[in-house]
Amino acid sequence: MACWSKLIVANFVFKTIIGTSPSFESSPNQIEEIIDRIDDFMEMMNYFCLIPRWIRYHLPWFKTRTAKYLNSKKQLDVILDEIIEQRIKAINNWAPDKALDADLLTLLLLVRDSIEKFPQEILRPFDRHEIQHFLIEIFLAGIDSTSSTICSIIYFVCKNPHVKKLLVEEIEKIFGPNLEQPVTTQSLNKLVYCEAVIKETNRSIPFVPITSRYSESPDELGGFHWPAGTNIGINIHGIHMNTLHWTDPHSFKPERFISADGNELVPETKNTFLMFGRGVRACMGRKLSMIIVKTFMVLIFTKYEVELLNEGQDLKIKYNGTNKCEEFFIHLKPRIR
Numbered sequence: 001m002a003c004w005s006k007l008i009v010a011n012f013v014f015k016t017i018i019g020t021s022p023s024f025e026s027s028p029n030q031i032e033e034i035i036d037r038i039d040d041f042m043e044m045m046n047y048f049c050l051i052p053r054w055i056r057y058h059l060p061w062f063k064t065r066t067a068k069y070l071n072s073k074k075q076l077d078v079i080l081d082e083i084i085e086q087r088i089k090a091i092n093n094w095a096p097d098k099a100l101d102a103d104l105l106t107l108l109l110l111v112r113d114s115i116e117k118f119p120q121e122i123l124r125p126f127d128r129h130e131i132q133h134f135l136i137e138i139f140l141a142g143i144d145s146t147s148s149t150i151c152s153i154i155y156f157v158c159k160n161p162h163v164k165k166l167l168v169e170e171i172e173k174i175f176g177p178n179l180e181q182p183v184t185t186q187s188l189n190k191l192v193y194c195e196a197v198i199k200e201t202n203r204s205i206p207f208v209p210i211t212s213r214y215s216e217s218p219d220e221l222g223g224f225h226w227p228a229g230t231n232i233g234i235n236i237h238g239i240h241m242n243t244l245h246w247t248d249p250h251s252f253k254p255e256r257f258i259s260a261d262g263n264e265l266v267p268e269t270k271n272t273f274l275m276f277g278r279g280v281r282a283c284m285g286r287k288l289s290m291i292i293v294k295t296f297m298v299l300i301f302t303k304y305e306v307e308l309l310n311e312g313q314d315l316k317i318k319y320n321g322t323n324k325c326e327e328f329f330i331h332l333k334p335r336i337r
């Protein structure tokens with residue numbers, strides 16, 4: 001059974017990326033099934049990178065494990081293939097008086113690049129296999145990251161009652177005590193303190209603590225010459241904790257991201273805060289994840305008194321390339337006003 005926050009995030013992500021798939025309605029457990037298969041795929045990537053081929057395919061215990069992973073990947077392919085197939089049918093049967101699902105899957109199936117200078121090979125539409133793997137990459141990158149961020153936020157907010165007070169006050173000011181105002185992108189953009197809490201959480205525990213870049217040409221960095229083809233690790237957690245950029249970096253202080261009058265977020269100093277990385281390979285889902293996390297915060301903190309299950313509870317983070325929170329217990333009591 002996936003962690004509660006993962007199920008919530010997966011619902012958001014699936015809805016945005018593949019819309020309301022008929023197969024989800026006929027089989028509600030399919031979301032959990034996809035989450036489990038994606039988790040297996042993530043484990044499989046590490047396993048295939050670390051365990052040499054002759055061990056994976058020939059030693060008894062490893063052979064069984066390899067078969068389990070490959071079988072799980074096959075099942076994932078079948079589920080995604082079915083979803084793509086259903087959407088192709090819907091597009092083929094589309095009548096101009098009916099709306100098509102406006103999600104990323106439809107876009108990927110319909111997209112044609114019209115820039116003439118590109119060679120024909122690039123202008124061709126994506127094939128099914130490419131779309132399938134595109135969906136896998138998005139689910140891999142989008143679900144754990146956002147759900148672990150949500151767990152870490154709740155942890156820090158509950159551990160810092162003054163932060164919780166300011167956060168709830170801001171949410172109530174914008175949405176009303178009983179959520180009278182609709183949650184829209186415009187209203188979410190007004191959540192300055194809430195965004196500072198999200199950023200401070202990531203500064204303290206970045207979901208991606210280290211990223212890397214591959215140099216295409218020789219370069220000079222830190223006073224050293226690096227040949228082309230060097231893999232350069234970027235220590236995001238180290239940057240977030242560096243006293244050159246951050247005062248008292250081990251304290252949880254969302255206000256460090258806000259202007260002195262408390263009305264706006266301060267512009268980031270380049271390369272000192274890398275929640276979503278930077279440059280052309282920066283996170284593709286940064287806008288979507290902010291919408292998911294803020295919406296979640298508005299809903300949970302207006303509807304419930306949120307507490308950790310135990311006073312002394314710690315945040316259990318497992319590092320496996322990313323800082324993943326796999327289990328997190330909270331106590332929710334409906335707010336009665």
Ligand code: HEM
Pocket residue numbers: 013137138139141142143145146149202207208211212274275276277278279280281282283284285286288289290
């Ligand atoms: C709070 C949630 C999230 C955090 C903290 C996060 C963070 C990151 C970071 C640090 C990177 C590496 C960037 C770099 O090396 O410069 C990344 C890459 C990526 N993220 Fe996210 N992410 C989040 C949510 C999402 C979501 C919701 C999606 C998709 C729906 C997504 C899709 C991706 C993809 C596809 C990449 C690879 C981009 C590339 O290599 O070109 N992420 N993310």
